[in-house]
Amino acid sequence: RPELESARAARREVAGRLVDAQQSLEQLLAEIYGAERGRWYYRRERRALLSARQIDELLSDACDRTYHQAPRIWNELIVRRQLSSAAARARRNLVETMLERPDEELLGITGFPPERAIYESVMREGGLHRRDETGQWRIGPPPADDPLGLRPAWAAMEEFLGADAPEPRPVVALYSLLEGPPFGLKAGLTPLLLVALYAARAGEIVFYERGTYVPVPDLAMFERLLTRPEQFALRLSRADGARRQVYERLAAALAPRALALPVQPALLAVAMPLLRSLRALPEYSRRTKRVSERAQAVRAALQEARSPDELIFERLPAACGLPPFRADEPADSARVDAFAAALRAA
Numbered sequence: 453r454p455e456l457e458s459a460r461a462a463r464r465e466v467a468g469r470l471v472d473a474q475q476s477l478e479q480l481l482a483e484i485y486g487a488e489r490g491r492w493y494y495r496r497e498r499r500a501l502l503s504a505r506q507i508d509e510l511l512s513d514a515c516d517r518t519y520h521q522a523p524r525i526w527n528e529l530i531v532r533r534q535l536s537s538a539a540a541r542a543r544r545n546l547v548e549t550m551l552e553r554p555d556e557e558l559l560g561i562t563g564f565p566p567e568r569a570i571y572e573s574v575m576r577e578g579g580l581h582r583r584d585e586t587g588q589w590r591i592g593p594p595p596a597d598d599p600l601g602l603r604p605a606w607a608a609m610e611e612f613l614g615a616d617a618p619e620p621r622p623v624v625a626l627y628s629l630l631e632g633p634p635f636g637l638k639a640g641l642t643p644l645l646l647v648a649l650y651a652a653r654a655g656e657i658v659f660y661e662r663g664t665y666v667p668v669p670d671l672a673m674f675e676r677l678l679t680r681p682e683q684f685a686l687r688l689s690r691a692d693g694a695r696r697q698v699y700e701r702l703a704a705a706l707a708p709r710a711l712a713l714p715v716q717p718a719l720l721a722v723a724m725p726l727l728r729s730l731r732a733l734p735e736y737s738r739r740t741k742r743v744s745e746r747a748q749a750v751r752a753a754l755q756e757a758r759s760p761d762e763l764i765f766e767r768l769p770a771a772c773g774l775p776p777f778r779a780d781e782p783a784d785s786a787r788v789d790a791f792a793a794a795l796r797a798a
Contacts, residue, residue, distance in 0.1 A: 519636030521604035527573035529566060532640045539640065540678075542566035546575075547647050547674055554581070554591045554651055574641070578602045580648050591651040602645075605635050609649050613657065613688035620660045620685035627681060643678050653688075655717045658759045660685040665758045667720060689761030690779040691717040697788045698764060698777055705792075723760035730754045746772060750798040768795060 456463050484490065485507075492499045494510055501507055525531050529539040546559070546567040553560035559581065561568050575581040579595040580602070594602040612626050626646065630637040637645070650657050650669070659666040659673065662683050666673055677684050691699050699717045703710045710721035730738070730751065738755075741748060749771035757763035766776040772794035774787070 515636070518633050521601070521634040522636040523578070523601040523605060525574055525578070525600055525641065527570060530570050530574065530640045530644065531638045533638055535640045538566060539570075542570055543640070543644060544675060544678060546570050546644070547678065548671055550575075550591060550647055550651050551671060551674065555589050557589055570644070574600075574644060575648070591648055593652060605630055605637060605645060606649070608635065609645065610688075613686065614690075620658070620687040623677065623681045623684040623686060626686075643681070646677075647674060655719060656689050656691065658687045658689050658761065660687070687759070689719060689759065691719065691761070691765075692779065694777045694781040694784045694788060695765055695779060697783055697785065698791065701788055701792050702764065719760040719764060723757075723763050726754060726763070744798070746794070747798045750795065772798060 456466060486504070490501075492501045492507070492510070494514060499510060501510065529535075529542060532539070535543065542565065545565070546561075549559035549561055549567070549571075558568070559571060559575070561571060571581070575591075578600040579598070580593075581589065581591050582595070584590045584592070593606050594600070608629060609626065612621065612629060623646070627639070627642045629635075630642045630645070631639060654669075659669050659677075661673065661676070663685075696717065699719065699722060700711065702722045703718070706725040707718075707721045710718040738751065743751075750768060753763060753767035753771040757767050769776050769791055772791055774791055774794065777787075777791075
């Protein structure tokens with residue numbers, strides 16, 4: 453309470469009383485819920501329990517049933533509700549290597565620091581970091597054999613992101629999904645799996661911090677994400693079918709190097725030349741109405757877009773007098789050609 457801030461003696465007194473109360477509560481609970489004094493029921497059936505060990509066994513069975521899709525990760529550093537300062541630092545270091553050196557064996561980790569133990573038990577043992585068909589090291593989804601049972605949680609993350617929602621979804625909502633039944637992930641592990649998903653689909657996952665689009669998620673952003681997830685939201689920007697055609701057409705014209713990046717589609721790499729062209733215009737050109745209505749609409753789309761996928765697949769087509777390119781829309785070369793021509797003219 454605020455009244456205790458400036459009263460050290462009162463704080464000491466309250467702390468002592470809290471300790472006494474905690475001990476009294478624990479003793480009372482032990483007496484009430486001891487096997488010999490309680491009647492125990494599980495799934496509407498009475499169970500005869502005669503010892504504390506039998507209670508633990510019943511609780512273990514209940515957890516196995518409730519969290520039947522929990523992954524099996526044997527690492528006491530990361531599989532915790534609250535990490536120690538050393539484990540939190542190791543997780544942060546591992547996130548840095550996941551973002552900066554995903555194409556290196558062991559993520560470039562040398563020696564045997566704590567992050568190496570987390571990497572071996574989660575990323576390596578779970579198959580999240582492995583060689584692809586070309587022999588390159590990549591971060592990706594759990595393999596088919598799924599040695600740690602990570603596929604259900606991974607599929608839940610993809611389904612969460614793939615849900616048709618007009619607005620970005622809070623990161624804490626994703627964490628609550630993973631930490632509840634049937635997955636039961638510990639809070640120390642959930643951010644690591646989210647970073648792994650981002651590394652696997654970096655071209656499609658869009659982050660928002662305090663409602664503002666993050667153009668280039670960097671290590672500093674992920675450090676804030678680890679400590680203040682309530683300030684972040686995310687959204688999946690899919691680029692299949694016609695969207696993929698639009699992306700490739702614009703990338704070939706505006707940013708050819710984007711097509712060679714390891715993570716595809718690199719939507720931001722395509723959107724940036726368009727945004728730079730707008731900023732390079734004189735102030736008069738950015739405001740005048742002495743251009744066509746379509747050119748004004750394209751200019752407004754570039755000024756108002758909140759994310760690259762929204763700009764490329766929704767606002768710019770609408771500005772060109774065409775319907776948006778939906779995520780589930782099949783390839784349509786004629787429509788893509790019409791959009792490219794209209795955008796070029798504008």
